[in-house]
Amino acid sequence: MKAVVLRGAFGIENMVLTDLPDPIPGPGQALVRIKAASLNYRDWLMVMGRYNPKQPLPFIPLSDGAGEVVALGPGAQGLRIGDRVMPLFAQGWLAGPPTKDRLRQTLGGPFDGVLTELAVFPCESLVPIPTGLSNVQAATLPCAALTAWTALFGSRRVQPGETVLVQGTGGVSIFALQFAVLAGARVIVTSSSSAKLERATALGAWATINYRETPAWGRKAKALTDGQGVDYVVEVGGAATIQESLQALAPGGHMAVIGVLSGGVGTLSLLPVLMQAITLQGVLVGHRDGFTAMNRAIAAHELQPVIDRVWPWQQAGQALQSLETAQHFGKICLDFDA
Ligand SMILES: NC(=O)c1ccc[n+]([C@@H]2O[C@H](COP(=O)([O-])OP(=O)(O)OC[C@H]3O[C@@H](n4cnc5c(N)ncnc54)[C@H](OP(=O)(O)O)[C@@H]3O)[C@@H](O)[C@H]2O)c1
Structure with a gap:
């Protein structure tokens, strides 16, 4: 698979399209083919080394994505191959109050993010895409929405x-x-x-x-x-x-x-x-229960996420750079099928 990896040092110029071995889902995990991602200001801060200067490198940036389950690990429950899903921003925060542990397990730093063709997640950390939304629209939801x-x-x-x-x-x-x-x-x-x-x-x-x-x-x-x-x-x-x-x-x-x-x-x-x-x-984003409640409202009201521009995912660096100028209205997204 290919992924965009931040390697060597912080800075957009150090985001490199890289060949990596395909990940294999472990017990209770699902393998997801990422179809779309969206950018958050946090992603820019993270890549520039301003969010967490201690973030170990190399790492795969971006927290927000949407895709399709393509394989399941042993004992994986609650999902089927072909399901369209979004990973939780805070992977271990399913419900209840925030705890140190729940707030630490976030995608796009410190955990590897979604700027990759394939990624594995625990099944419980994946949420179905609301009916009626495209992959690009769904990719706007995990953090910003x-x-x-x-x-x-x-x-x-x-x-x-x-x-x-x-x-x-x-x-x-x-x-x-x-x-x-x-x-x-x-x-x-x-x-x-x-x-x-x-x-x-x-x-x-x-x-x-x-x-x-x-x-x-x-x-x-x-x-x-x-x-x-x-x-x-x-x-x-x-x-x-x-x-x-x-x-x-x-x-x-x-x-x-x-x-x-x-x-x-x-x-x-x-x-x-x-x-x-x-x-x-x-406020720190939110938990799975909130995500599910939000998706119900989005589906019921046919809410359309506002997307400013969609870039091919290989141009993630340029897309991230465009956040700096703050010309956008709503979300900037990446399409993995473009
Ligand atoms: N705590 C959390 O859980 C959480 C989650 C997501 C994001 N955030 C944070 O929330 C902030 C917004 O994130 P985002 O992803 O929505 O950013 P974004 O899409 O990059 O939004 C940038 C926009 O904010 C407006 N803005 C910039 N400086 C401003 C100022 N001084 N006063 C008022 N508006 C200003 C500008 O809008 P106009 O061009 O219209 O002026 C600018 O286009 C960031 O600091 C991000 O790190 C926090």
Whole structure:
């Protein structure tokens, strides 16, 4: 089989298309032919050595894929050859609270990822593709979609009529917009691009704010809600956005702390957190039970993942590079059949 392997040193230039022996499924495992993958900002950080500088090399990047079961190991249960599946991001997190062990077993670092024609996974770490989705569409779900789902329906469920603020128009945020609309919430989307905001409106955003033109977008969001504040923030910006997110929130509001696009270290005034009784909830993707619940909703509502561009998988390096420029709207994917 062929795989794209990061070898020698971190950096996109060190991603090399390599011949490797076909893996053989062990007890309880399934061999999956990967048909599609999608890119997350984390994958870029990982390849650049910024997510985990101690990640041992060589390794196979990318966490999110979709494919078909082509062989089963001894005693493998719950799957048949030909089943279309997606591997869990956190391979051992099936349900319940996160634990150190569950959070450690993630694909695309430290475990080898899906930038490979064949891979083996424990059967219990594979989830069926929702009816109606192509392989490329399904490959967008394991990290970005599940993160958005967990943010909105994990510890505190968004209610119809509540207001949700979503930052930017990347993979996680566009799924958050789609799920919040499904739940009957009003969604405010921020973006650096007015053209992208028009697309967000077409997807059901209730209001939009260009955060370049309106640096005090938190206050603007509050004003849009008649001074009440928003109930939810899906926080992906990190250091440069979290204070403004607190400005946007209503008393008793909930912030899902997800991303660090502008950096993970900064100063934060804690006063609004306690004076407004705000909840900050860290999110790390989610577990299998959440993935299954999300897929049920996707199938029932025929939700279509928003895909910006599909690249041939051998061009994964170029595709990953394109994440840096942040021109995309939704997900960037790789097709293994192209
Ligand atoms: N905790 C978790 O479980 C988890 C899971 C998935 C992702 N993440 C993290 O969440 C973040 C987003 O990931 P992603 O894969 O969705 O990224 P992505 O697709 O690369 O999204 C990038 C987009 O975010 C927006 N953005 C960038 N800087 C911003 C800023 N300072 N303020 C507001 N928006 C900004 C931009 O949208 P516009 O062009 O519209 O401005 C940009 O196009 C990353 O930090 C990632 O590591 C965390």
